[in-house]
Structures are given as structure tokens and as C-alpha cells.
Amino acid sequence: MPKPQQLIPLLPLALAAGLLFAKEGAEGQDEGKDAALWVYATGQSRGALDPCECVEGMSGGFPRRLAVLAAERKQRPQRLFVDLGDQTGKAFDPRILEKKTEAAYELLRMGGAAAVVVGETDLRLGPVKLKRLAERAGVTLLGANLKDGAGERPFPGSTRVRVKGVAREVLLVGVLDPELGDPSGELELGDPLQAAQAELAGQKGELYRIVLFHGPAKRAERLRKLRGVDLVLCGHDQERVLPLREGEGLAPLLEVVRDARSLARVGLGERAQATHLLLSGRIPDDRAARARVERYYREVADLPGAKRTPPAEGGQLVGSRECADCHDYEYKVFKGTKHHGVQKRILAKDPKRAQLAECLACHVTGPGFEGGFVSMDKTPHLGEVGCEACHGVGGDHAAAGGTEGYGVREGGPKSWKPVCLTCHDATNSPGFDFEKALAKIKHWTK
Template identity: 30%
Template sequence: MNPMRAFLAAALLAASLAGCARKDPPPKPAEADASSSPATAAAKPAAAASQGSGAILFLSADTRGYLGPCGCSENMRGGIARAAAQVQSARKGSLPVLYVDGGNSLFGEQRLKPGQVPQEERKAKALADAMRHMGLAVRATGPLDDTQGVDFRKGLGLPELAPGAVKLLPAGERKVGVVAATTAAQLAEASAQARAQGADFVVGLLDVTLDVAQQAVEQPGLKADVVVATRTATEFSGEENRLVRSAVPVVALQSKGRSLLRVDLAYAPQAGPFALQKGQDDLEREAAALEQRTALLDKDINLPGTDPKLKALKQGKRDELVARRQALLDAPPVTSDGVNAFTLRFVPLESSLPSDAEAVALVSAYDADVGKMNLAWAKAHGQDCLPPAPGRAAFVGNEPCRTCHEDAFPVWKKSKHHLAWETLEQVGKQFHLNCVGCHVTGWEQPGGVCRLDKVAGREDVGCESCHGPGSEHADAPGTHNIIASPGESVCVTCHNPENSPHFDFATYLPRIVGPGHGKP
């Protein structure tokens, strides 16, 4: 057996032994959430088995104002509480742990409507509090951090790194230099300064997209060991983790707080340059294969109408695969004697991973506050939607449809569309502006509803969500005045990559049609 396969076998054995060791007394309440999953249990023997000296870095970037996933689909990745659990778990080991943020994290867009301001500012403050709880060492900034102005950003009190600046962080026996930049030339100059100031390992935080970052690392004079591209081009362009292996590796994280980057540093007895560990190919292939199997199970689990027993079995298998993958990620890297080495590993924040209790409390406080704030703002400042243009239909709600289409309603009531508003109420998010639009009918459309305090009668994804405003059809029924045909273009306005990552129109459509509703 070659050394890498032996290492993989040892890592998986450690995960199995960790599962057996759970007969120990239960953890203290403050640690219960970070100690309850097989994946986290596997991290403990891995940390204890670590030999030699080194450090662990966790990096986030392009979080875009996300405290957690929307929850519209099952097994969604992400969440600051899961990220915090990963960092805090690593700190239980013997190696120093640093947490760094690459920026573009506080807001999701650069311009806010007046009604969005209370919610988005409160969310940014909750993110800042969570980062402090995680022991944030330093962060770069980007345009999405300055949505509410520089003064607001600075008022959050986070340790920041200006473009072109250098920050040296103690990391056990070595120093890690973090540099921020917006151009290739600035990155090269700042990385050289970091080396001159005594940095042993240099991380470049470059506020550009991955493609631009790949060009930047080809510039002469660059002294960084790894460069993180901290910005995605569009809201939905950061759907995958990306690692480009070049002379200086370039990383782009999955956006919206869905993954962390973990950098493991292993120190040789003497200081010197760091080499990206080449012997982890088998490890990466094994982890990638487990992730692919997990993704296939996710599609089955999210398929409408899946038998509950079968769904539970598939969910159990999925959780097992996530635990096995996490055990590989948490295992200590293998290094050659006498060489300073590092590994780069993505940590997808899967739904079955633990959450940090204090971070959960911060998110819960935000959820409670923002609903009250948004409802109060709507009552004080909200404005009704504009009426439809002359000759255009208005929204009338489901009841006028029932008069002629009573046989369609049983089909609708069996679908999740019928429970759209209830799902928000169950988690206390019925007054969250980034949720409500896909859970009511006619949100912010002419003749629809534009105020959180006037949603009554428009709850759920009703007939007009798919078929368009129905006042003219209700007054004079006929095929000529049905505004919209429920094609794929209508569905993907809500069933987008973020809210419904496994959506497939041809697969989902037959699940919501029936006699009187799409079938003869």
C-alpha cells in the first residue's frame, strides 16, 4: 500500500473509532452542538494525531450578506453558525488557528431600496458579531462591504486591511502575511512588502474575479503563496469552489457563505519557502467522489412527492457520506521531512455539520428583530403597489378562480405551493424581505402587494403566480386573456440556483399537474 493510501485508510479508521467513542459522558451544554456529529467527532482524533508544528488558516470571502441558506430546499449548504463550528473545533487542537475574511461579505447588493435598509444593516451587524466570535484576525473589504457607506462599515469595528496594506499574523513558529489588493501590481508590491517584513507564508486577497486573478498571478514580482479571488462576477456565478493549480495557486470560494477554505501549514525545522503538497491527489479524488454521490442523493431527496420512508433512508445515507468526507478534510496533511508545506482544502458547510451555539443565538436574535423592524417600517412608510396600466389585468387572489376551477384546487393543495406562506411562519421569516417575494402572489407587481402589513389574501404561491394577474379572465373567462403560460421562464424566477439548486422543469412539472390542472 502506498503512503497516501495508508494515510487515507488511517483517516477513515480514525473516523470509525471516533463514532465508537461517543459512549463518553455528554458534553457541556455550550459545546453540545459542536460535538454531536460524526464529522466533528472525527476531527478530534485527527487533531490529536497531528505531528510536528504548523498552523491552520480558515478563509471566507464573497459571503454577500448571508447569515445562512434560505432553507427553501433540503440539505442546503452554508451558514455562519456552521462556519463558526469549524473554526472553534479546530481551536480545540494543539495548532494555532487563524480566521481571515476576504471581503464582499456584509451586503448582497450595492444599492438598497429604502425598505431594505433596516433589515440589511441589522444583518451586517449580526455578521460582524459572528466574525468577532470566530476570532477574526483581519479582513479585506470590497464594494459589497460599502453599500451603506464607509462610516457604517468602519462603525462595525472589525479589524480591516486597506487595499495595498500588509498584516503580519503570528502563527506559532512562523508568521503569516495577509495582503489586500485590487490590482495585479498592487498585489505584487504588497506581497513583496510582506516578505520584507518577515512573513514566512503570504496570502493574497485580491478583489477581482477568478479569471482576472489567474492573469494577476502571472505578473512578475509576486511573492504570495496563494491568492484568493474575493469577488464573483454576478449573484449566481459563484456556485462552485474553484482551485487553479498554477505557480501560485488561485482559489475562488463558493459564494454566499457556503464553504470555507482551509489552509494547513506544516513547518520544517528550518524556515524557508512553502510548497503546495502534491501527495494529496488520492485524498482529493476520494473527497470529490463522495461529494458527487452526495449531490446525486440531494436531487432525489428534493424531488417533489418522494415517499417519506425512502426519503429518510436516502437522507441517512447522505449524512453518512458527508461525515466520511469531513473526516478526510479534518485529517492532518502529510508532509515530507525537511520541507515547509501547505495544503488547500475546501470545507463545504453541509446541513448535517454542527452549528456553533453562540453563532446560532446571534442569527436567532437577528431573525426575531428583523421581522419586527420590517413590519414596523411597512406600517410607517410602506406604499401600495401602483395600479396596473389601463387595459391591464390586476391580481384578484385564488377565490375568483375557484368558481370555475374547483377541480384544480385539490391538486394545488397537495403541492408545496399551497404551504409557501406557512413554511415562512414556521421559521419566523414571514416578514423577511429576501424571502417573502417567492411565498406570496403578486409581490411588488402592478396591482399586487408591496407592503408586508397588507399580505392578507395573497399568501402562498397561488394561481396567479404561474398564470399571471387574473382580473380580466375572472370577469370574462376565456383562453385569450390568460396572461401567462406556466413555462420554465416563469418557474425559475423563484426556482433559481440559490433557492432550488436541484430544480429541473421537465422533472418537477408532472408533480404539480393533475385532472383539472394540466391533465384532461
């Protein structure tokens, strides 16, 4: 019996008839040609317009996503594309968050997104600005369980769409997991089950009913019990590809992979079937999407420098070489790690993206702070993940000839894990093993 769920790397083949994708490792794949409607879904791009490539061979990125959608459209024209939210990523400059979200919404519109759920990281921009960006891009944002202080909903809860070649209309209902909260503090998050029920209740006619839940599968389970629902799509921080969940009397549920590393495809017919299409580096970019991403890079590169703030602990950043006078052994160990000289290596590999503020945040010392990294020309001594990136500003410590307890945490080396995970998270360092990484940078003697 063929398995209906597979992770399929896509290998591009340039053929005279157009761009097609051959499937590697797809033995036993259930093609489901009888499906009446194909639903494609991604989620949690988290600012990754391109995969960051901090680790070689990372998957994802809008140019690959739109290339696959275009190829799939030729084979399965009766299709619908949705996104489960979280377009924003790391950035200490709110102007970059806005530019990135604007680009993401435009790219989603270019991909034909029928609806996009509001994610909690999107709300960093505030509901008013978020709504304006979506409207400008021509994207429909959904948030059935979101209300402002006046009890009004800033976003619609559902939308009905027609799909070419599909007899029934499609009703899309979008809700956000209230446990994820609203970082803007401007909205109240109600019960997603009640909000979805209210949206479904007033809809008449023969419809496909699909609920989009921004949140993990364990909290999406109860949405499967909603009467008449054909499919529940969810996603939040899921790193592994999981099969379609089915059950008697329950709507099928599929959880998408975080960072939009793959494109989920669900066929709805006599039975639901699901496939995950891996957005690997073997997929050629969609040209229009690549052009929009490149425009984003130019826009953020041209932004005037953000106002710098003093380091919280005060003092002056001095660079790791200053530490070597007293910490010779530790400095020698540091020079043998990948933290040493990292910005120079990245500049040689990808000079364009190496200068982006979102990348500098994890590749240099003190970006955005007074006396912190500016450029390799002006502040070369800070162009790496130096001692002060973890231990704190060292100027006062060095000037005093060393002070007891500086840059040391109670609990020993393993207590530093939260600091490491600030940059070595699942987005930028998939598969990061803290214990192994700790052994590679061991520079303490006690």
C-alpha cells in the same frame, strides 16, 4: 498517496475536554500537522446568517461556522480567518439589507476575521454606508482596485497581521473582479492584477503574501503569476468543492464554495494542502453567534412596515381561487403542487423566519405591493405562490371575464425559466432541475 483535498462533514462530539469534531469519510486525509500557517476562508454568505432550509438539510450559517472555527483554534492555534465578501442577500427593503450586513460584519469579527473583501452585492448599500458598518463592527474591508469619482480609495487595499505562533507577518491583499461591477454606480473598478502588484511592491520584510480575489477562479488565474505570492483565494458562484490548484512557478489557488456552505482550510508549509469542512446540520451552534442571529431576527421583525408600491401592471391582486371559476383544470393542478398553501406550511415549521420579508418574497403573492400579502390573518388568499405570482395581477383580467393573451409568454412553458430562477436559485434551491420542476406543475393543455 493521500489526497490533500477532501470535503469533510463534521460530526459534533461533546467531550469533557471541550467541543471536538470527528471527521466522517476522511480516509486518506492529509492532516498536514507540519503547516506553519493555517488559513480559513469563506465567502458569499449572501444574507444567509442561517441556512434558509427551503430544502431539508442545507449547510452553512454563521453559528456553525463560528463553532467550527472555535474547535479548529484549539487544534491549530496558528490560524487566520478571512472572508471573500458578499454579505448581503435578497431583500426589497434597504433597511433589512443594512441590518443583515451589520449582523454579518459583527459575526465575522466574532469569528476573528482578519480581513473581508468587498463583494459586488455588498456595494448595493453604497461605499460610505458599507465602510461605516464595517468600522462600527471592527472589521477590515479590503478593495485595492476600487476608486471613487475623485480617484480616492474608500477601502484599504491590504493589511498586515500577526498570527500567534507564526514567525512571519501575513500580508492580505483584497481585490474585486471588475466584470462583476458596482451596483451602487459610485465606484470605478480597476485592473485587479495591477492593484495587487502595487500593494505587494511596497511591502518589505519576510511575509506570507496572500491575495483575496472576489471573483471566479478563471479570472483569478493570472494573479497566481504575481511574484512572491504564497496563496490566492477566490470565490464567486462556485457550487462544487474543487481541489487546490498547483503548478510550477505559480501560487496555489483555492476557490471557496458559494453561500458559505463550507469552510475552506489551507495549510501553508513546505507545500500547500487544502480541505473543505462542510458546515452541516450535525454541527451544534456557537452560542454567541446564535444569540446575534436571533437579535437580527428580532430587529427586522420590529421594523415598521415598508412603504408599499403599486404593482407595475396596475390592477388588484385577487388570489388564485378567483381564477378557478374559468380555469378549473389549471386550479386543480395548482392545488396539487407545493406552491399551494406554502406559507401555512412554513409557519408551522418555522414561525419566526416565516414572517421575514426576505422569506416572504418567494413564499407568498405580492409582498411589498399595494393590495399584496400582509399576513395570513389579513390576506390568507395570497399566502401562497399563487397564479398571480407568475402570471401577474389578475383583477382586471377577471373583471373583464377573461382577456386574450393575459399572463402568457411567447415561447411556451420553457420560456418561463428566468421567472422560476428568481426564487429557485442556487442559494435557495441547490440542485434545482428546471425541466423536472416544470413537469410537476404542468397545467397547460397546448
